[in-house]
Amino acid sequence: MLEKHLKATGGKVFTRFPPEPNGYLHIGHAKAMFINFGLAKERGGCCYLRYDDTNPEAEKKEYIDHIEEIVRWMGWEPFKITYASDYFQDLYELAVELIRRGHAYVDHQTPEEIKEYREKRMNSPWRDRPIEESLKLFDDMKRGIIEEGKATLRMKQDMQSDNYNMHDLIAYRIKFTPHPHAGDAGCIYPSYDYEHCTVDSIENVTHSLCTLEFETRRASYYWLLDALSLFQPYVWEYSRLNVTNTVMSKRKLNRLVKEKRVDGWDDPRLMTLSGLRRRGVTSTSINAFVRGIGITRSDSSMINVDRLEYHIREELNKTAPRTMVVLHPLKVVITNLEVGSVMDLNAKKWPDAPLDDASSYYKVPFSNVVYIENSDFRMKDSKDYYGLAPGKSVLLRYAFPIKCTDVILGDDKETVLEIRAEYDPSKKTKPKGVLHWVSEHSPGVDPLKVEVRLFDKLFLSENPAELDDWLGDLNPESKMVIPGAYAVPSLKNAAVGDRFQFERLGYFVVDKDSSSEKLVFNRTITLRDSYGKVGK
Known part of the structure; x- marks a missing residue:
């Protein structure tokens, strides 16, 4: 039996990644792929993508197509694509x-x-x-x-x-x-x-690798192969990947999708791989996360989502060009700048590019009307506040210092409608606060209007799967849509999947809902943990 097996494999390691096509793959499958495809690659062997498709009531062609596509997106190339139904x-x-x-x-x-x-x-x-x-x-x-x-x-x-x-x-x-x-x-x-075990044997799998919940089935696995006098692969179990503030049971994910508690299998709040991709997470950062947590047989640990976010930030900080977007625009009229005049300023695009490299800059218009974040202005100043206030100065990043000279209030005498300010063309003023901003593109023409979607953890508890009422733990503020954000004009040609760092706001990706009339951006992640709440 072994002689026949070795003749078929040539002595190489043969593994398989065997998902059931009854839903979309999640981040736990990223670990399974890393182990099965990674072991075969490391040992110069082969790894099948094999669909364990034995339950037609729960399976769909949509899931089959998705799995093949997402495996390749994750960077893995199957030796062969097979189906249990082939046998x-x-x-x-x-x-x-x-x-x-x-x-x-x-x-x-x-x-x-x-x-x-x-x-x-x-x-x-x-x-x-x-x-x-x-x-x-x-x-x-x-x-x-x-x-x-x-x-x-x-x-x-x-x-x-x-x-x-x-x-x-x-x-x-x-x-x-x-x-x-x-x-x-x-x-x-x-x-x-x-x-499962019979097809492993038929396909001459050398190492049958699976998560620890299948450990009790190992006896049955070998019993059946022994009863049929079939070749027996080596079985080894590893701990499954559990991440905080999410669920990864396909049954629970299916319920979230079917009951429309999320916007489909690729909702950016889900830990499905298509959801993470739509959120702007790269496959390389997911694989770096899996490599970083290691492979053990301890099944009691819950990995904090912060560890995944660390790897996402590490990569995007090096690869995502910088730009400026204002989520909640507040109009600032610069009274000592001539109406209708527009200056093109150089804004830095890449964090570590040489200062004399022209490709590290992009042009931003600066006119007498600019927009800052509503949250960057207060009527009352304080020592620990670095934003704009009456009589106070701030620096507009890449531009000039401005000083608030007047505030236009609404009829309620509380709502700030507009700020009047003067700019310092000499840049002699050295304020501590630095604000991002967006200017009118030309006199009387508003900046580029975009939709921005901010995401937070889908569940409030670290381990919602343990709760009886796990659906009651859904975070009501896990998604915020901002339909009227303002962006610099250089973003108008951004394509679906393009990633950017919006200065002071986080990392963002162009969503598939974008059209020629409207760009939609998803926030992938904040710049650092202290900015972790939606709306900040």
Whole structure:
């Protein structure tokens, strides 16, 4: 058996990344990819992308296409793309052989009865039925003669074992459901417990790597391969990736999507890989995060999301060009600058570029009307405040110092409508506060208007999955949409997926909802943790 295996593999390491196509991949799958594809790459071996597609009721072509696309986005190239459904005929023939060897039987218990008997370690009344009878009934199951739910094929394992996963697991069940990949694949489908290990063996996988919740299934894995006299891969389990303030159960993610509590599988607040990508997170920063946390067998740890955010900032700080956007614009009229005059100033684009490198700058217009953040102005000054206030000066970044000379209030005598200021063209004034700003593009023409979406943690608790009312823990302020932000004109040609650092506000990416009429930006992450709350 080993000789045949080595002939097929050439002595190379063979692994597989085996997702079920019943939802979108999340950050936990990034770790599984890193381990399976990474081990094969490190050892000069091969890694399959294999769909464990044995449950047609939960699977969709949409999920199949997404998985292949996101695996490649994560930087991995499969040796081959295969499906468990590719082997349905082989698996059926192996099941027939299992019955012939006396290791499987057709059972007529209901799901509730199976559960009760397994918990009480009681044999099914049909466990010792004749082999020929089980063969005939299994054929009837395959041909659709038996109704759905009226029979299953169960493995004859060890009902007295202390391991619940040895209590006669189901190998096949009847489902009159078309398959998203195989089409009309018949009326019976193999279970995960039956299919997973047999396909590992058929594909000559050398190392079957999975998360620790499958450790108790290792006995069943080897029992079945031994019962069928098949090659046995080496099985090793590692801790799953748990990240704070999110859920990663596909069942919970599916519910969030179906109940429209989020905006689809790629909602930027989710820890799905498509959600992270839409938020502007790069695959390289995700892989750096996975590499940084390491691979252990300790399954009790919860990784703080701050560790992921560290790697995101590390990369974007080096790669994202700087620009200026004002989220909540407050008009400032510079009274000592001639109306209609516009100066083009050089704003620095890259953080570490040489000062004499022209490509490290971009032009920003400066006119007598500029806009600052509403939160950067107060009517009353204080020592620990570095923004603008009546009689106080601040520096407009890349431009000039300005001093507030007057404030125009609304009818309520509280709402600030407009600020009047004078600028210092000599730049002799040296204020402590430095503000980002955006100017009119030309006299009477507002700056580029963009939509900005700010995101915070989706859940308030670090571990919402442990809560009975986990949906009640959703953060009501996890998303804020700002439809009327102002941006510098150089952003008008930004394309979907382009990333920027908005000075003082964080890192942003152009969202797929953008159009020629309106640019939409998602905040990937704040500049530092102290800016972590939505709206800051």
